[in-house]
Amino acid sequence: MSATNYTEFLAQTKLLTGSDSVYNLADELSKDSDSPLLIVTDKGIKNSGMLDQVLEVLQPLNLEVHIFDDVKPNPTIENTQSIYENHKSNQIKSIVALGGGSVIDTAKAVSILFTNDGPLDKYFGFDLYENSPLPLYAIPTTVGTGSEGGNATVLTVEENNNRFKKLIFGADLFPKVAVLDGKLISGMPGHLVSSTGMDALTHAIEGYVSLNGSVITDALNLHAVKVIGDNILQAYSNTNNITAMNNMVQASCSTGIGMSNGGLGLVHGISHAIGAKYDAPHGIVNAILLPYVLEYNWVSNPEKFSDIANALRVDTVRLTVEQAAKAGVARVFELTEEVGIPSQLNEIGVEEKDIDTLAEMAINDDLYMQPNPRSVSLNDIKRILNKAL
Numbered sequence: 001m002s003a004t005n006y007t008e009f010l011a012q013t014k015l016l017t018g019s020d021s022v023y024n025l026a027d028e029l030s031k032d033s034d035s036p037l038l039i040v041t042d043k044g045i046k047n048s049g050m051l052d053q054v055l056e057v058l059q060p061l062n063l064e065v066h067i068f069d070d071v072k073p074n075p076t077i078e079n080t081q082s083i084y085e086n087h088k089s090n091q092i093k094s095i096v097a098l099g100g101g102s103v104i105d106t107a108k109a110v111s112i113l114f115t116n117d118g119p120l121d122k123y124f125g126f127d128l129y130e131n132s133p134l135p136l137y138a139i140p141t142t143v144g145t146g147s148e149g150g151n152a153t154v155l156t157v158e159e160n161n162n163r164f165k166k167l168i169f170g171a172d173l174f175p176k177v178a179v180l181d182g183k184l185i186s187g188m189p190g191h192l193v194s195s196t197g198m199d200a201l202t203h204a205i206e207g208y209v210s211l212n213g214s215v216i217t218d219a220l221n222l223h224a225v226k227v228i229g230d231n232i233l234q235a236y237s238n239t240n241n242i243t244a245m246n247n248m249v250q251a252s253c254s255t256g257i258g259m260s261n262g263g264l265g266l267v268h269g270i271s272h273a274i275g276a277k278y279d280a281p282h283g284i285v286n287a288i289l290l291p292y293v294l295e296y297n298w299v300s301n302p303e304k305f306s307d308i309a310n311a312l313r314v315d316t317v318r319l320t321v322e323q324a325a326k327a328g329v330a331r332v333f334e335l336t337e338e339v340g341i342p343s344q345l346n347e348i349g350v351e352e353k354d355i356d357t358l359a360e361m362a363i364n365d366d367l368y369m370q371p372n373p374r375s376v377s378l379n380d381i382k383r384i385l386n387k388a389l
C-alpha cells in the first residue's frame with residue numbers, strides 16, 4: 001500500500017545562530033576528526049576581514065588549515081575539480097565554506113570529490129554518488145543562498161555550446177553545521193543585502209506555493225516571507241543593523257531548508273537559464289523576475305497568494321481573496337524597487353534575441369517546472385520574459 005500526499009522532510013544541519021555564534025564553531029571542530037581542514041572562500045571575503053576572524057576562531061584548536069580563496073561566481077565542474085586536484089595530497093578531512101551561495105556550493109562539490117571519483121557530471125540528480133562527502137561547516141556571508149541549510153549544489157556546465165545550471169542532490173549533502181551570525185556579516189554592501197535578500201524572498205514565496213510543499217515547508221517559508229518583509233529594508237539601508245541582519249540570515253536559512261524539501265518554481269527555472277547564459281548574479285536575476293512570475297502564477301492559488309500579501313503586511317481587510325493576492329504581487333513590485341533592484345532584465349544585459357533560447361532552456365528544466373503552481377507553456381515563458389525585458 002502506498003501513502004497518499006506522501007512527502008519526506010530532511011533537515012540535518014545543526015544551526016548556530018545569533019551575534020558572535022561564529023565563536024561557537026570552535027566547539028564543533030576537533031583536531032582528531034577535522035584536521036587537516038580546508039577553508040573555501042573568495043577574494044571579497046578575504047579582503048573584508050571575515051577570513052581573519054574565522055582563522056582567529058580556529059587558532060586555539062591547532063588544526064592544520066589550508067585555504068582556497070578564489071571561488072568564482074556561478075562555479076563550474078572544472079573550478080571544483082581544480083580545487084580538489086590542488087588539495088588532494090593534503091589528506092583533507094573537513095571543509096569550512098565561508099561565503100555566499102557560490103562558495104558553499106563549490107565547497108559541497110569539493111566535499112564530494114574528496115570521497116568519490118570525478119568527474120562530477122555523473123552525479124547530477126539525486127543520491128548518485130556512493131560515499132558520504134567530507135563534513136562541511138558552512139558560514140553564509142550573504143542573506144540569501146539557503147545552501148547552508150540544504151542538500152543540493154548548483155554547478156554550471158557547458159553542453160553543445162550552451163551553458164546550463166545543474167544540481168547534485170544528496171541525502172548527506174547537508175552541511176554538518178551552519179553558522180548564522182548576523183554580526184559577522186554586518187557592514188556588507190547594501191546591494192548584496194538587497195540581491196541576496198530578494199533571492200531568499202523568492203525561495204520563500206516559490207516554496208510556499210510549490211506543488212511539492214507540505215504543512216512543514218509552508219511553516220518554514222511563510223514565516224520567512226514575513227521576517228524578510230519586516231527586515232529587508234532596514235538591513236539594506238543600514239547593514240550594521242545587527243538585529244535586522246540576524247533576522248535576515250536566519251530567514252534565509254529557513255527557506256533553504258524549505259526548498260530542499262518542497263522545491264522552487266518558475267522564477268528559478270528562468271533565472272538559472274539566464275544565470276548560465278550570461279554569468280549573471282543569481283539574486284538580481286531572481287529579484288527582477290519574481291514579481292513578473294507572481295503576476296502569472298497568482299491565479300493558480302489565490303488563497304496562498306493572499307497569505308503572502310498578509311505576510312508582507314499589505315492591508316487586505318477590505319479585499320476579496322483575489323484582490324489580496326493581486327495586492328501582494330503589487331507589493332513585491334514595490335519592494336523590488338525600494339531595495340534598489342533594476343526593474344528590467346535589459347538593465348543587466350539580457351538581450352531580446354536570446355528570449356527563445358532562454359525560454360527553451362527554462363521549459364526543459366523539469367526540476368523547476370514541475371513544482372510551479374500554474375502549468376506553463378513555452379509561449380507563457382516568452383511572454384513573461386518579454387514583459388520583464
Ligand SMILES: [Fe+2]
Binds near residue numbers: 203268282286
Ligand atoms: Fe535562489
